Amino acid sequence: MAEKAVVDQVVGDTFAKLMLEHVRLRPQRIAMRWKDLGIWQTWTWAETGEEVMTFSLGLKSLGVAHGDRVAIIGANRPRLYWAILAAQALGAVPVPVYADAVADEMSYVLDHAEVKVAVVQDQEQVDKVLSVAERLPTLKHIVYDNERGLRAYDHTHLHSFVALQQTMRARIAAEPQLGAAWKKAIADGKGSDPSIVLYTSGTTGRSKGVVLSSERSIAAARDTVAFDRLTDADEVVCYLPLAWVGDHYLSYAQGLVAGFCMSCPESQATVQDDLREIGPTFYFAPPRTLEALLTRVMIRMEDAGALKQAMFKFFLAHARRWGEKVLDGGDVPAGARLLYWLGNLLIYAPLKNVLGFSRIRTAYTAGEAIGPDLFAFYRSLGINLKQLYGQTEAFLYVTCQPDGQIRSDTVGPAAPRVDIRIIDSGEVYFRSPGQFIGYLKDDDKTAETMTPDGYVKTGDAGFFDQDGHLKIIDRAKDVGQLRNGSLYAPKYIENKLKFFPNIREAVAFGQDQDFVTAFINIDLTAVGNWAERNNLAYSSYQELAGHPRIYEMIAANLDEVNRALAGEPRMAGAQIKRFLILHKELDADDGEMTRTQKVRRSFVAERYDPLINALYSGKTECPIATEVTFEDGRKGMLSAVVKIQDLTLFPAASAAAYREAAE
């Protein structure tokens, strides 16, 4: 109850107001951490307030005013978070941009958002912005955080974050009323004004700018902070992309509502170590991150001694049997409980410590379907991992699983104060406290997405099961039919495929065709490790992907999926009849995936049209040449002959018998 009280104390309908509240209420509490030069640097709320004020006034001195848009480009760094607050304090609208966006993508967003000032992390981002600067008539200034390599640059329109702050500090010292005026402006700020523009990666076409208002954002964050009982004693590690709604919601919005400390990792490569050192209490990871972690653990265990391996296997098996029941407070016999306790002492706790999960109270995963085994693995260790379903347009939460009602195949009931409606075609509509105001400069699109009575169309198809939990099948427009009328849900099939650790990515085809086919991307870590242990020499992804033994291995996985599909009456017709292993990994740099690592289906279909034709024409192999983009933007050609393999389908009726045989 005391926790609740703390949350309620911070009043305000803009983030800047919330910040000033925290400065008043808990000035000496740590608000921000960042590991720099190997040491965790900290900033209290009072210090944060000062940093934000000086930078905010600095932005003002560069001409930033109410309604102007300020781009924020870079990794999770305290200064970039302060820049967001600093812009919001002026009534300006921050526009975070994915740091790994190539110059072209970046220029689209900066241009579309009519950005006036860009606050960027380092030389790399400065160079990127400069390379497209002439296409950006509104851009007036660039401010950088890390001065490394930038000394020789012309500083007419380029400013150092720190230098700007220093200048303002001097001016504030001379004119103390500056600070007071700044605070007054914050107090006058309106919560209904736009507070941020988040660009969605969009699986089709250019990305759209989702405009959110602070009063709605804060309202949504208050609900979930109460839902998960977050307080100022919680800890998060901000490692998700700054420009993604997840980070802005889970770290920033919830952080400013609850007043907890945000820790920024030293670099993207050290996140794992930093997590271990901080030990967050609230954590979010997309399924693919959880998967990668698990793969790493398993590979490390392969190298461990025999005794350790035996213990690991034994206790994991025990956890799989009882762990989730222990976590959910179910009925567990004393013996099993004791053994679980021992397992915790010997295996689970050390493992969680290595992963940095020792102190987690609440963890979420979302973004794509999570494999039941993967989900159960983390939960059985005693980690309270839950699923949520959300959208940028909703300012994240649409549904989420309350503690104790966790299932791997649904995403839970509606989040607090969210209304969900499912229309006849199966598409999910919602109305939520945090929902967006509209798309930036795109009223048509906004009108298209919103119903007249204020619901937002998600574009996803789903249904409620008997417990009132939402189950998402696929994108509404992607659920289709084969030529013979069988139901065909590509995402559903692909997710089943991706649950195999050998398979990193899969793309299924079949709309208006006679049967289903699939592209497979193997997981280089898992398969490469297997190859190493089996003395299979390979020099590249391409070579490994084309190896007959790998085909054999993948075919076995696909057989299993087919067997499972055969067991589901509505899906039996959608078994995979032919497949191929792609000669390259699908890559965001080549436009095959979104920056959030989702496959762009239509783009892939177009790009690999010859391969799809080959899949449906009965050929056993097909030559293909593909243009690839290197990280520095140069392009090259990759050509290969891709083999195609046929699979035997399972009759729908005998599936049960097969499954028993398999178990």
Add this chain to the structure above:
Amino acid sequence: MSDAMTRMAPADVTMAAPARDGEVLLKVEDVSLSFGGVKAIQGVSFDIRKGEIRAIIGPNGAGKTSMLNVINGFYHPQQGRITFKGNVRSAMRPHEAAAGGIARTFQNVALFKGMSTIDNIMAGRSLKMKRGFGWQLWRGGPALAEDVAHRRFVEGIIDFLEIQAIRKQPVGRLPYGLQKRVELGRALAMEPDLLLLDEPMAGMNVEEKEDMCRFILDTREQFGTTIALIEHDMGVVMDLSDRVVVLDYGRKIADGTPDEVKADQSVIDAYLGVAH
């Protein structure tokens, strides 16, 4: 965007380089070196100016690495003299060279494989550590304070080279590209006046090469270090260096700016002609 804005693009990096008649840091005069009957270097003279990036190129066996070994004190030339920071000498021992401000990396990476990244780079601080033997056994007081200061310096280098994630890993198990980076870090830890890089980009992929180029340029910008490097990738050499000296069969055949060297007929014959 305004015109002024587009002009904000990085000033030509060579602008920071010294003019052609900058102060000479190292001068090699008429140096000859032979092993038994094999003449590795024959009467080579050139100089390296303060703050410049100087490339030494030439076909295999041209005597490039031998030249670095002479400068660095590994080899003692039979003839000739070397002037470094105004002091003339014909031979010096490696640790004298190190103490004098010459650091280097090696063609095939010579790291302390059993030690962590931190320890490797700390080893580069060996000469900077003043407290004597007795102090080291007693790990308190001034020795500890000194250790902390060195550690801070080393952390700065780790940050500079963006190798935070491998800070505590034994270097023997790192990928080659990272090993090269750690080796550069160890050389930088010596705060050298002259940094000798022996094929810093050998065996790297395009991306790693670009990173390394950036580190080399940033090293000069950040620390004002003079750099002499041997490199086979001509694109890299032409982009990076202010002046190039070309060796062939132990003799100097050309010396000048990248453009001058590129146009030099004897270089085309001896080197570029051979290479293509």
Add this chain to the structure above:
Amino acid sequence: MSDAVIAKGDGDAARWRKALPALATLGALAAIVAAAMTGVIARGNLVYDVFIDPFIAIASLPDLFVQTVWEGFVAGVLYALIALGFVLIYKASGVFNFAQGIMVVFAALTLVGLYEFMDNAGLPAGGFLALLALVLTLAVMFALAVTVERVVLRPLVNQPEIILFMATFGLTYVLIGFGEMVFGGNPKVMITQALGLPTGVSDFAILGGRVSIQHLDVAAAIIATTMIACLAFFFQYTRIGRALRAVADSHKAALSVGITLNQIWIVVWFAAGIVALVTGIMWGARSDVSFALDIIALKALPVLILGGFTSIPGAIIGGLIIGIGEKLGEFYWGPLFGNGIETWFAYIIALIFLLFRPHGLFGEKIIERI
């Protein structure tokens, strides 16, 4: 989660293959025990005498077993010390120092010789004189280190390892000759009492019998352990230690950062000299001090085979395994071979271990990335 690791069957197969020798041995032993129980193999049969009889002896007189293990432990500690001397020098200079054994004798002889000399010169015998002799001996060992560096290592730097190895051969004979010339060839008695080392014996009644423990052995174990701990600390945490590890890893890299090999070599040879002195005192106190002692250097060889030439923990654990193993072997299996198996049994132990751990005790498979 088992399916998270692909094709785990193959991984298992590899593990089974690795475990094969161990399993085979276990199986054979089980078969022998079963045979003995059923009376197929009886007393007098060689198989029975090797695999059954000694264990019955161990079970029936556990106090004797404890006594043997203790003696083995003390010997093992001393073996470990000698091996440590080898490892130190090998790590830092890549030289297999054949002279390490003779350095032990030389150090002990110098200590006793100096003490006798000063005693004869009229200085009052006793603790102070012993201390003085100890300090002087250390000075001599330091001088030896400097001399070796100057005369042997420096001129031969960059020569093949075999040349340096041969040079240490030479050093061995120089030291023997020099020692005999100065101190004479007769065996001497270690100045145990003057050094303040305890000499008594304590008996303990345990396991229905008595175990007697020499106080000197206890002191030896304590001093050796302290010494090893000091060395470990020195290598791990001091700058010289770091420099030394650097030199051990790569000479040219160490040179390039300004570490002077000469200084490191002196430090290492001096450290090896101190280790030799301690070993010499302990060993000399148990027998006498003569050049015959240098055969103990041969004991270090199986320890090194077991522990690896570059591993300090390897030298310690290896020393203990060899020490305890050989005493047990001598006591329980020795009579079968007419006793006196100690001299070669150590090698058998080392070979048996290598069968199971081909990379040595602390060796790991080195997969270098190039």
